Amino acid sequence: MHVDVIVNAANTSLDSSTGGLTKAVADAGGPSIQAECARIIGKRGRLLEGQAVATGAGNLPCKLIVHAVAPTWYGSGYGQSIALDDKRKEVLLLTDVVRNSLKIAEKMGHTSIAIPAIGAGGNRFPLDLCVKTILEAVDSYCRTNKPKSLMEIRIVDNADTTCQKFQNGLVEQYGYGSVVITNDERSTDDWQMAPSHSDGDMEEDRTTGAGAQSTKNPYVMKTAEGKSVTLIKGSIAKQKVDVIVNTTQPSLDLNTGAVSKAILKVAGQQLQQEVNIQKTEVSTNEGDILVTTATGSLKCKKVFHVLCCQWDSGGKAEKLLKSVMQGCFDKADKSGMQSIAFPAIGTGGLNFPKDVTAKIMYDEAKNYSAANPQSQLTDIKFVVYDQDHETITAFEDVITKLTGVQLRKRHHRRPPTKQHGASMTGSRKKGYSSSPLQSSQYSLTTSAVQQSSTAGIGKNYLLT
Structure with a gap:
């Protein structure tokens, strides 16, 4: 996967020794990333949940790393069914962290960004609510800000279950008619499904x-x-x-x-x-x-x-x-x-x-x-x-x-929305990587509001 910006699900101290994605990013990118993070903390102190900062990419095949601090879920319903319209503090903070990451990428003139399903792992955010919040935050950002440079947003995760949740979320929001299968690594095992207006x-x-x-x-x-x-x-x-x-x-x-x-x-x-x-x-x-x-x-x-x-x-x-x-x-x-x-x-x-x-x-x-x-x-x-x-x-x-799309069931879905020209795309990757961040990903690609937006879903690798 080739993007300008990779979002790292960071902690408030930007400490990469805690493991998970943060450590994988630091290990793959080299010591310069952690050194820059340390300078940021030394200058401004710990970050707050919902905030994001940028560093260089070190040895990673991208131009920038955005370190985003997702909220930890403290709701009493952890592990139980959560109302998806629940606008409690954690939802607002997760929305902020997604929007802040996109703002940094846009402000620095980058055209593409990869965002993991931040908050859904160690932060204990209920998965369904996490997926819904991230997709809505991306959609809202594009409609509100009309980005000029940022044309492609990819959402990634290392769990097939999470990937399927994102696919379901895209279909629910935009309809099967707008689901497109993308192909990030140009593998001949992959297909792209074009939107309904393409032919x-x-x-x-x-x-x-x-x-x-x-x-x-x-x-x-x-x-x-x-x-x-x-x-x-x-x-x-x-x-x-x-x-x-x-x-x-x-x-x-x-x-x-x-x-x-x-x-x-x-x-x-x-x-x-x-x-x-x-x-x-x-x-x-x-x-x-x-x-x-x-x-x-x-x-x-x-x-x-x-x-x-x-x-x-x-x-x-x-x-x-x-x-x-x-x-x-x-x-x-x-x-x-x-x-x-x-x-x-x-x-x-x-x-x-x-x-x-x-x-x-x-x-x-x-x-x-x-x-x-x-x-x-x-x-x-x-x-x-x-x-x-x-x-x-x-x-x-x-x-x-x-x-992965049940096409024969799509007749029971509502027609795809025309909101800000959006179309959703998805991809399934087949392949192997020696990267420490080998993962199953669902990628969301969203163009600027005034252009045709797309979103993607697929298995690929974040740091290859």
Whole structure:
């Protein structure tokens, strides 16, 4: 994770020998940090709860350390359920410490900051109330102060439970439609989920009636290299892309199979005629890809006909699916295509397990993106017939595993708020670090009020 400012959950004496995050920061940053802290205490005395001061970063990969003193929870309800609207002294002090940390970063012209879940550990702050207070403090600060330099705020913690609490808090406050999966370390295992307004085309086919656009969240994810992968519920033949992928069998009879029939109906018989001509000139074995340009009324430039096989239990079908996915990506890129739409390959009459197909398709999109970061093919769509609920569920389950977000439950949530243009983002990191501050983090990224705000959630490492 690369940020300008790291917030250290400090004690009133700025003593790093007490352990926890404070000691980890001092150990990783070197003796200069503790020496500067000692000079500050010598000059002004102990800090008060809610206050924050800044020092240099020492050996840490950032520009500044903000030492923030969170309040200790003395409420009689420690360890019990606490009313989340409780504005007792500790809540006000925690709000102050978050706002003071942000003020220091903004005043010194920094653009990004990482804040741990201060107060939730040794300070005994009730976790739910701590999470709610921190998120509200960040939101309030951005709405009130309209920061000019500070564009990115990340909230981090070393406990998966706390991470999940932050994710739930973001979703509750902003709605699933604004949750975005970020990728701080650019690992190819990570995905980014884009906000609902990022890809207007994806909703064009998700209608409840003629011309009625769905207001549900479009499932748009991004690879580490920035290529979008969108799940669409609708008809493959209605997609507006450079390439539409058709699944068929070596006979190349486009009147066979639901996907082929749908494409042929829109393209017209000229598509079948071109296929008939080409199959006499090129190989038509399982795994081959036939390219045609007679697209008729299809809103595409080319149709890639993938010659698939029946599912088998020996692994041949899985290998073939991976191969044709990569083949389609390669052909599209070499042809200068920028967008491509795939059906749920093999999940119909070819009897591919729906969960296997969904996982392979996302994996292969990620693998292609990682191996070809400069490819001009940047827009990948997976299109599942909107009445095929089992296949839709399989694809949604893959997204849930990648993001931790229960997408099918989002229909019961309220729509995302439009407050100060905010959108919430989240990420799940996979990786290992020798850093003493290896941690599971949920990161919140918030832009200035007048710009589009984002927030992120993820596993990554604070001091790498």
